[in-house]
Amino acid sequence: MSLSRRHLLALGGAGAIGSIASPQVVRAQAPEFTYKYANNLPDTHPMNVRAREMAEAILKETGGRLQIKIFPTSQLGSDTDTLSQLRSGAVEFFTLSGLILSTLVPAASINGMGYAFKDYDAVWQAMDGDLGAYVRGQISKAGLVAMEKIWDNGFRQTTTSNRPIVTPDDLRGLKLRVPPSPLWTSMYKALEASPVSINFNEVYSALQTKVVDGQENPLAIIATAKLFEVQKYCSLTNHMWDGFWFLANRRAWERLPEDVRKIAAKHINEAGVRERADVAKLNAHLQQDLASKGLAFNQPDPLPFRDRLRAAGFYKEWQGKYGEEAWAILERAVGKLS
The missing domain is CATH 1.20.5 (Single alpha-helices involved in coiled-coils or other helix-helix interfaces)
Known part of the structure; x- marks a missing residue:
């Protein structure tokens, strides 16, 4: 046919x-170069909308020399699998959460430090400034190239079935699903919750059957996974911010002529900034949409949570893990933590 x-x-x-x-x-x-770009988000997410525009602009401005083919929704494998493919050169571009990238580059998870960033202004000042530059330097040591502008995944919020989270005391004894990550587990233990590591594909049933009382994720995931069906409250705790580094295999990147690299980097970074604005609008819309579905929202003061973590020695522990240089750069951006 x-x-x-x-x-x-x-x-x-x-x-x-x-x-x-x-x-x-x-x-x-x-095309002279045909590169694959993989990500783990749905085709309709702002990341992929902007990536398609980006790829078209790069193809046009390079005169057809560089074509980027986009593979959304983990089509090429899990995050771990795709990171391995990126390192081997089987995939040329990949966007990955710093919290997951930390399995290879420990410093990459520093942007997820609990209750560090008070708002998006603080996030972008740090990640477009010295903190982002430091992390990109560490990524470079692992043989990867990180583009200058990190893309937005969002602040993480807390949903529960039994009570809203207003003060740190509301977390005491709460059975809370967390991803398998030392940073998450350490933070919630310091807040006297009972963190339970569960794979995401099991979260809905774990909430439905009361294996856990709550979970934490950005609003977009709370909406798309329909967690509002099995949760009553959404506390806008903003306890962690996470973003996606746009990564390139170094050998593949350096194979591109310098003029093509400049064009590609320009459009990738511009697309990242547009995606940030898209996610901000999406989050505002999602809160209204989720509230209309019965999820009750509240916004707790983050300072008591920060104080509790400080008193529990959480920040001191992670200061030791990240090292003095990285920690000093973080505190210059967000204020004294430890």
């Missing part, structure tokens, strides 16, 4: 005037 369609298109093109036929000839020429 596809052969017939191509044959018909060819016949139609043969009778067309030259001004119409010539763009088809240009399009038929193979």
Whole structure:
């Protein structure tokens, strides 16, 4: 069937005037470089909307020399699998959470430090400034290239079935699902909760059957996973911020001529900034939408949570793990933590 369609298109093109036929000839020429870009988000997420625009702009401005093919929704494998492919060069570009990248680059999770960032202004000042530059330097040591602008995943919020989270005392004894990560487990133990590591595909049933009382995630995930069906409260704790580093395999990146690299980096970074604005609008819309579905919202004061973590020695512990240089850069951006 596809052969017939191509044959018909060819016949139609043969009778067309030259001004119409010539763009088809240009399009038929193979790009000099065809790179794969993988991510773990749905095709409709702002990340992929902006990535498609980005890829089209790069193809156009490079005169067709660099084509980027996008593979959303973990089509090429899990985050761990795709990171391995990125390192080997089987995938040229990949966007990955710093919290997951920390399995390879420990400093990459520092942006997820509990209750460090008070708002987005503080996030972008740090991640577009010295803290982001430090993490990119550490990523470079692992043989990867991180683009200058980190993309937004969002602040994480807490949902529960039995009570809203207003003060740190409300977390005491709370059975809370967390991803398998030392940073999460350490933070919630310091807040006297009972963190339980559960794979995300089991979260809905764990909440439904009361294996856990609550969980934490950005609003977009709370909405798409329909967690509002099995939770009553959403406390806007903003306890962690996470973003996606746009990563390139170093060998693949350096194979590109310098002028092509400049064009690619420019459009990737511009797309990242637009995605940030998109996510901010999406979050505002999602809160209203989730409230209309019965989820009760509240916004607790973050300072008592910070004080509790400080008193429990949480910040001192992670200061030791990240090292003095990284910790000093973080505190210059967010204020004294430890």
